[in-house]
Amino acid sequence: MQPGEQRDEVEMLSLMLLIRRFEERASQQYQAQKIGGFCHLYIGQEAVVTGAVAAVRDDDYIITAYRDHAHALARGTSADACMAELFGKETGCSRGLGGSMHFFDRKNHMYGGHAIVAAHVPLAVGMAFAIKYRGEDRVTLCFFGDGAINQGAFHEALNLAALYRLPIVFICENNLFAMGTSVKRSTSLKQIVDRTEGYDIPGEIVDGMNFREVRDKIAEVVDSIRKEPHPAFLEARTYRYRGHSMSDPASYRTKEELEKYRLDDPITRLRAQLTREGKLTNEQFDRLDKQAKETVLVAVKFAEQSPQPPLEKLYDYTYADGAKP
Amino acid sequence: MREITYRQALNEALAEELERDPNVFLMGEEVAEYQGAYKVSQGLLQRFGPRRIIDTPISENGFAGLGVGAAMVGLRPIIEFMTFSFSLVAFDQVVNNAPNMFTMSGGQFNIPITFRGPNGPAHQLGATHSHATENFYASVPGLKVCTPATPRDAKGLLKTAVRDDNPVLVLEAELLYSSKGMVEPPDEELLIPLGKADVKREGSDVSVICYAQTVPLALKVAAQLEEEDISAEIVDLRSIKPLDEKAIFDSVTKTHRVVIVEQDHPFCGVGAEVCYRIQKNIFDALDAPIIRVSQEDVPMPYNERLEHAVLPNAEKLIAAVKQVCYA
Ligand SMILES: Cc1ncc(C[n+]2csc(CCOP(=O)(O)OP(=O)(O)O)c2C)c(N)n1
Ligand SMILES: [Mg+2]
Numbered sequence: 001m002q003p004g005e006q007r008d009e010v011e012m013l014s015l016m017l018l019i020r021r022f023e024e025r026a027s028q029q030y031q032a033q034k035i036g037g038f039c040h041l042y043i044g045q046e047a048v049v050t051g052a053v054a055a056v057r058d059d060d061y062i063i064t065a066y067r068d069h070a071h072a073l074a075r076g077t078s079a080d081a082c083m084a085e086l087f088g089k090e091t092g093c094s095r096g097l098g099g100s101m102h103f104f105d106r107k108n109h110m111y112g113g114h115a116i117v118a119a120h121v122p123l124a125v126g127m128a129f130a131i132k133y134r135g136e137d138r139v140t141l142c143f144f145g146d147g148a149i150n151q152g153a154f155h156e157a158l159n160l161a162a163l164y165r166l167p168i169v170f171i172c173e174n175n176l177f178a179m180g181t182s183v184k185r186s187t188s189l190k191q192i193v194d195r196t197e198g199y200d201i202p203g204e205i206v207d208g209m210n211f212r213e214v215r216d217k218i219a220e221v222v223d224s225i226r227k228e229p230h231p232a233f234l235e236a237r238t239y240r241y242r243g244h245s246m247s248d249p250a251s252y253r254t255k256e257e258l259e260k261y262r263l264d265d266p267i268t269r270l271r272a273q274l275t276r277e278g279k280l281t282n283e284q285f286d287r288l289d290k291q292a293k294e295t296v297l298v299a300v301k302f303a304e305q306s307p308q309p310p311l312e313k314l315y316d317y318t319y320a321d322g323a324k325p
Numbered sequence: 326m327r328e329i330t331y332r333q334a335l336n337e338a339l340a341e342e343l344e345r346d347p348n349v350f351l352m353g354e355e356v357a358e359y360q361g362a363y364k365v366s367q368g369l370l371q372r373f374g375p376r377r378i379i380d381t382p383i384s385e386n387g388f389a390g391l392g393v394g395a396a397m398v399g400l401r402p403i404i405e406f407m408t409f410s411f412s413l414v415a416f417d418q419v420v421n422n423a424p425n426m427f428t429m430s431g432g433q434f435n436i437p438i439t440f441r442g443p444n445g446p447a448h449q450l451g452a453t454h455s456h457a458t459e460n461f462y463a464s465v466p467g468l469k470v471c472t473p474a475t476p477r478d479a480k481g482l483l484k485t486a487v488r489d490d491n492p493v494l495v496l497e498a499e500l501l502y503s504s505k506g507m508v509e510p511p512d513e514e515l516l517i518p519l520g521k522a523d524v525k526r527e528g529s530d531v532s533v534i535c536y537a538q539t540v541p542l543a544l545k546v547a548a549q550l551e552e553e554d555i556s557a558e559i560v561d562l563r564s565i566k567p568l569d570e571k572a573i574f575d576s577v578t579k580t581h582r583v584v585i586v587e588q589d590h591p592f593c594g595v596g597a598e599v600c601y602r603i604q605k606n607i608f609d610a611l612d613a614p615i616i617r618v619s620q621e622d623v624p625m626p627y628n629e630r631l632e633h634a635v636l637p638n639a640e641k642l643i644a645a646v647k648q649v650c651y652a
Contacts, residue, residue, distance in 0.1 A: 036448060088449070309630075
């Protein structure tokens, strides 16, 4: 298969729609207090994770930070299991124990959902180590934000990956802000991607609002890694439309800036590309969107009707053997 | 006296210490332009400028270490952790550098640093974001740990911490930031010594020893118990280390019964130390075995009902009090 041909693009567009509609519904359910704790929405960034999964196999490993709903959905975790997790129900992808920031799905090779900034980057390197150790041809995709690149864990992980030549793609989802801190105020370099030079890891910038560009670049990099394991780094330039979390009014940025990115919306873009090429009609698009909305409504119902994790099981998941010390 | 919030009290303490001593500065994530993740540093950037109120990247190990280094050469840093769950990224600096320096250098370098921020479980933040760190840190020689529960204590303890010549951790509580209480007017200097507990409510039947978020819980329960003719004395430790043994012993000698309600985990928790000291020193004063109410010994689940079951709560505390009172 040629890079860029792995997955049907219309299917990937409907995945983006599912993610978008899921997040909108999650936001509404959060306001209705059906969801607790912190909740970080991915709206605006959809092209990054969909582009990435379109370029890899289902058995490749994926791991990300706490803005993770989309990564689970993209991996094939059902909207039901994702919404149920937000509701803290036993049918959730982490049994209602993890919550929004800690989505896990072993079956679909989604390894979390990690809420300590950059703490999962070394884990990703460990997963890549295991791939090489076993002589497999999988790759690990490690997603993280622009805020993660100033943690020691990030730097140590990059050096280890380069030193041991591990099969991993570091994907920095640069949405320009870490909470209220812009990249300009957090990072000594002009470009995040330049960080990789110091570790001798090849790095490139991709337009994170453009599905095709993300997919093609990752496909190319992954192709090279499968032939001969090595780390690679991509800085995907993207934007989150909402505040950092549900409680952040995002007053550190201007309406104009937000509008500029909204005009470059990843869903609108892919839709336009496909329509122009005669691969998608307006009716089809509307149908896909309607389907996505319905799937999410069904998920809300599923989450509502699902049982709470039983109190008797409180100690079942502390140690692997279920032992109570 | 006037009524202010816990958040405002901390803000006043920071402002007064920054005003008093030019060597004091505040550094942490989102403390300046964003005005603090929990708005504790509101207005400080505008008042003291970017030289003294400093935003950092997400680099806890780096800026905690920066603080220790700056303290070695004479500054008095206040390092804010957005929450103490993130202080674990800086564990090496807080545990290995800050408290060891004075000993290792044969008394040449003391480290006058304050580490502060919210500590302990808030609401449904899950396992990574709910750490109660007081027992880890209190177990380290060279660190001091305080846990204010009221606006007045928050202000007085933070100011004292900044003036202390040693590393002091001020463990605040997210769920208390908006709570209100009476505090001396700003023109009256308010310093509360470390290592001094405070009886928040007098009682005669049982001593409930608590700190931080468990203080309002204990006070609520005490009011309920009063209706059942059980008179609970509420002893707020305020500092975990140094620990005010005398206040504890005085109360227990009066009531002869003890429940310790703590927000950390049971294994090697704060209550274990308190319990040990009571039985060792005033064993004969006890009329019943001491009971501890703490978190369950599990990582914090996200689900609300399970979280409630893990945390110390009113039902558990009432049951414990009744058990020690044989009521
Ligand atoms: C070690 C640590 N420090 C601080 C935080 C609080 N925090 C959560 S997200 C965040 C900003 C991260 O921004 P970025 O990496 O750019 O990801 P984005 O939110 O933009 O997806 C901060 C400071 C944390 N979770 N972990
Ligand atoms: Mg970001």
